[in-house]
Amino acid sequence: AARSALKSGARTVMVDKGRFGHSGDSGLNWGHQYAAFDLQPLDGEEALGEAVFSTAFTGDGLVDQQLAFSIEKTFHDMQPSLMYEQIGGILERDLEGHPTFQSAGSSTGFKPRVYAQHVKRMGLDIHDRTMALDILKDPDGRAAGVVALDLKTGEAAVFRAKAVVMAVGTFVWAFGWNGMRAETNGSPESTGEGYAMMMRAGVPMRDAEISESDQTQYTPLSTRNSTYAIGSQVTSWPTTYNNEGELVGGGYADHPEAMSQGSFMRLTLRDIYNGKGTEHGGVYRDTTGDLIEQVEYFWRRSKEDMFRDLGYEVPDMVEVTPHFWNTGMRPFDLSESCETVVPGLFYAGQGPYVFTGCSFNSSMATGHLAGAGAASYAGGDMPAIDRQTVADVLDLSFEYLGREGDGKRPFDVLRMIQDTMWEGCGLIRDEGGINATIAELERIRDEELPALRLGDVSRCMNTDWQLALSLPGMIDCCLADANASLARKQSRGGAFCRTDFPELGDELYNTKTTVDGTTFTVETVSINGVVADEATLLEVLPRVSFANGFEY
DSSP states (O other), X not given: OHHHHHHTTOOOEEEESSOTTTOOOSSXXXXXXXXXXXXXXXXXXXXXXXXXXXXXXXXXXXXXXHHHHHHHHHHHHHOHHHHHHHTTXXXXXXXXXXXXXXXXOGGGTIIIIIIHXXXXXXXXXXXXXXXXXXXXXXXXSOEEEEEEEETTTOOEEEEEOSOEEEOOOOOGGGXXXXXXXXXXXXXXXXXXXXHXXXXXXXXXEEOTXXXXXXXXXXXXXXXXXXXXXXXXXXXXXXXXXXXXXXXXXXXXXXXXXXXXXHHHHHHHHHHIIIIISXXXXXXXXXXXXXXXXXXXXXXXXXXXXXXXXXXXXXXXXXXXXXXXXXXXXXXXXXXXXXXXXXXTEEEOSSOTTTTSOOHHHHHHHHHHHHHHHHHTTTXXXXXXXXXXXXXXXXXXXXXXXXXXXXXXXXXXXXXXXXXXXXXXXXXXXXXXXXXXXXXXXXXXXXXIHHHOOOSOOOSSSOHHHHHHHHHHHHHHHHHHHHHHXXXXXXXXXXXXXXXXXXXXXXXXXXXXXEEETTEEEEEEEEOOOSSSOHHHHHHHSOOEETTTEEOO
């Protein structure tokens, strides 16, 4: 988004809560390869339609097809593979000089190093270790900047702007407790207050209940979710077993057309729910044989790495445990330039593909569109800001430093939220658990947050203070998730499985969540079938059910 705005001629300021180029976990900053399909032919509306249909298929029919169409076209138009080479990266190429399918990824420095350094050299005005607290609007309701806090010094900051792009990652840290350890593939920056800011500004959210999941090694303790831990996902089905020695997803051998990450996770969770899981609620991954041949790119050297670094000899069967690695919430109504319903407020990130991953092309393309869209406001007047709003936000933020009493510390409340979400809105849900989650989250909001106290009242890099400022937004995101979970009365979308509604269902719809003060309202909206309508998708989507497994 920053690169696109800069190339459009707009002065651009980046406000980053973490260290610039290394914070967050939107899919750009972790160690996966990037598939260079932007250099493959994709000519004409028909070809674009086929690409969108593919994403709708792997996304269980819940994908925003209109936005997916824009993303696919934009991703190919901008050709990030060639851009990567132009800014100093090296693509893996075959003997004829063509980029191979797996090429420039964050493992080779795309986002955290080469790309971030490139944007910085373009003149980006960077304010990192700076936490946005709220979106500012002018009297007409147009986005006018953000009020923020410099975490390094504790000084308040106001960034006035003609347009604002929110690139906020996920709120996956709310699921940081997976029943064994406070750990996910996410990062501590991903607390979701950016989504909470947008909701407070009047932006409805789409599919807040749908998260992305796979399985990774959590035991023994030193291996948990490390860079060399072994994992399992849909491509691992021939080597993934339950505790009775049965292949998880063994039916794929007869129905390869049903293979998707969503169907595989439903089958995994079905086995675990039916008592076929491991000691810690997982399944087994077979590590025998030639891992270079049978294991995905990012796990191939796990056994030798664990032995070299830890002296740990990986057993033939490794326990891998389901966990959330991402959340799929995003603004519901986005224009072709990724502008939200609030004028001048844009969104860049993932979410359009629901739970199938594809974070890289979604983030790149929506960023490109949002940056250019925001830059289109650059020629206008600077909107006014409400200084009373600024004062109110800052008063509330600095009030934490003067609190006394015996309230809980921010980390203790964080763990309460994580425990609550895992218990009632985890990988397997039901109405009773969801309602209990809502009640406990509201109690934490109303009782624990007002009494919250800090162990350190310093203003300089005070992580207690930073977490305290993050918790209200995290609770808002969790409440949006839980309320939307009640509205989705089916088990569809990868990790969304309800024991009281275990069937896939014969309806395709998205949830639309709005908040007014502390009241959350959710409605279901039929999918926008601009490429494939509901009847077509229901005919071809994998019939792999949390209730019955393969329904063929």
